[in-house]
Amino acid sequence: MSNMILIVEDEEAIRALIRFNLQAAGYTTCEAEDGLQALERAKTLKPDLILLDWMLPGLDGLGVLRRLHEHADTASIPVLMLTAKSEESDVVLGLEMGASDYVTKPFSNKVLIARIRALLRRGEEEAPEEYLRYAGLTLTPGQRRATLAGKEIPLTCGEFDLLYLLCAHPGHVYTRTQIVSRTKGDDYPVTDRAVDVTIVNLRRKLGTFGERLETVRGVGYRMRALSSLDPAY
Ligand code: CA
Numbered sequence: 001m002s003n004m005i006l007i008v009e010d011e012e013a014i015r016a017l018i019r020f021n022l023q024a025a026g027y028t029t030c031e032a033e034d035g036l037q038a039l040e041r042a043k044t045l046k047p048d049l050i051l052l053d054w055m056l057p058g059l060d061g062l063g064v065l066r067r068l069h070e071h072a073d074t075a076s077i078p079v080l081m082l083t084a085k086s087e088e089s090d091v092v093l094g095l096e097m098g099a100s101d102y103v104t105k106p107f108s109n110k111v112l113i114a115r116i117r118a119l120l121r122r123g124e125e126e127a128p129e130e131y132l133r134y135a136g137l138t139l140t141p142g143q144r145r146a147t148l149a150g151k152e153i154p155l156t157c158g159e160f161d162l163l164y165l166l167c168a169h170p171g172h173v174y175t176r177t178q179i180v181s182r183t184k185g186d187d188y189p190v191t192d193r194a195v196d197v198t199i200v201n202l203r204r205k206l207g208t209f210g211e212r213l214e215t216v217r218g219v220g221y222r223m224r225a226l227s228s229l230d231p232a233y
Contacts, residue, residue: 003120004028006047008038008064009082010056018051021109027116035059039067042074049119052099054083054090062090065097076142078119082107095157098144101184134167135226137209153205158183162198166213171225173216195221 005027009015012033019029030045032038035056042050050068054061061081068074081094081102091102100119103112131140136149144160146153155163161183165174174182176192199221203210212224 002026002028003048004030004045005116006030006032006038006041006045006050008032008035008050008056008061009053010034011053014053018112021112022116025113025116035061035064038064039074042068042077043071046073047077048123049116050077050079051116052079052081054081054087054094062094062097065094065099069098078123080115080119098157100157132164132167134170134223135209135212137163137167137206139164139167148206148209155202155205158194158198159202159205162195163202166221166223170223173219173222175220179220 005022007015007018007022007029009018009031010033015031015033019031022029030041030047032041035058038050038052038056039059041047052061052064056064059067061083065079068077068079078100079098081091081099082105083091083094083102084105091104094102100122101115103115130142131138133139138147139145139160141160141164144155144157146155146160146163162179165179165182166172176195179195180191199213199215203213206213214222214224216222
C-alpha cells in the first residue's frame, strides 16, 4: 500500500509538478485547491500526509492547520508546509501551531521527497506506540502532548521532539549533531546552539524533573537512565 499525500496548492502548475514528482516517487496523491476543500478531503480521504501551501485564497494555511487540529480524526496527520522565502515568520508560527516541517519555495524535488519520507518514517515509528512514558512523564507524539504527573507541560514542536528522542532511550548520549538530524530533517543546517537553547527551555519548563536531562561534557545530552527509585507510572 503506497502512502497517500494530499496536495493543497492553489496554483495549478505547481500542483501538477508536485503531483508528477510524488507519483514518480511511488506515492498516491489527491489534491485540493483551497483551504475548505483541503479540510473536506482530509476528513474523507484520511491522507497519510498533507502538503500545505501557506498562501491560499480564502482560508489560508494557518487556518487550515488550526482546523485540522480541532478534529480528532485529522489532528495527527503530519503537515508539511510550503512557504515562500519571504514568509519566514509564518514558518515559525506554523511550526508552533503544530505543522511537522516546512519546505521553502522554490524547492528542489529531492528535498521535498526527502522531507516527506522523513515525516512518514517518523509516523511509522510512532504508530505502534500511542504514548511514551518515562518516570512521571507521558509523551503523546500524535498530539505532541506532554504531561508530567498528570499536569500538562506546554512544549514547542522542537522541544517535544528532543524530549521524545531522549526519553525513548534513557541513558543513551546523543551528540548535538545527532539530535539535530533525528529531530529535524537531514538537510537542515546543524546548529548546536539551537539544541542548547532547546535544552535550557526544556529544563526550565520541567522544573526539578529537568535535572534528569543531563549534559555529558564534550559529547552531548542524555536523559538519566531509569532506576528502581523512579516512580512507576
Ligand atoms: Ca499559493
